[in-house]
Amino acid sequence: MSIKVSYKNGVFEPLDKVEGAKPGTVYTVFSDEELRDIREAVGLNRTGNFGDQVR
Numbered sequence: 001m002s003i004k005v006s007y008k009n010g011v012f013e014p015l016d017k018v019e020g021a022k023p024g025t026v027y028t029v030f031s032d033e034e035l036r037d038i039r040e041a042v043g044l045n046r047t048g049n050f051g052d053q054v055r
Contacts, residue, residue, distance in 0.1 A: 005029055 003016040
C-alpha cells in the first residue's frame with residue numbers, strides 16, 4: 001500500500017483513499033526523499049524499474 005499523507009497537529013492524515021488498512025496496525029511513513037534514497041539503495045529508478053546495474 002502506498003498513499004500520500006499530511007502531518008498536522010501531531011497526526012498523519014491520509015490524502016488518498018485508504019484500502020486494506022487494518023485498525024491497530026502500525027504503519028511506517030516515508031518522506032519522498034526517504035523513498036528516493038531507498039530506491040537508489042536497491043537499484044531502482046524513479047519509475048520503479050530496475051536500474052542498469054541490476055539484471
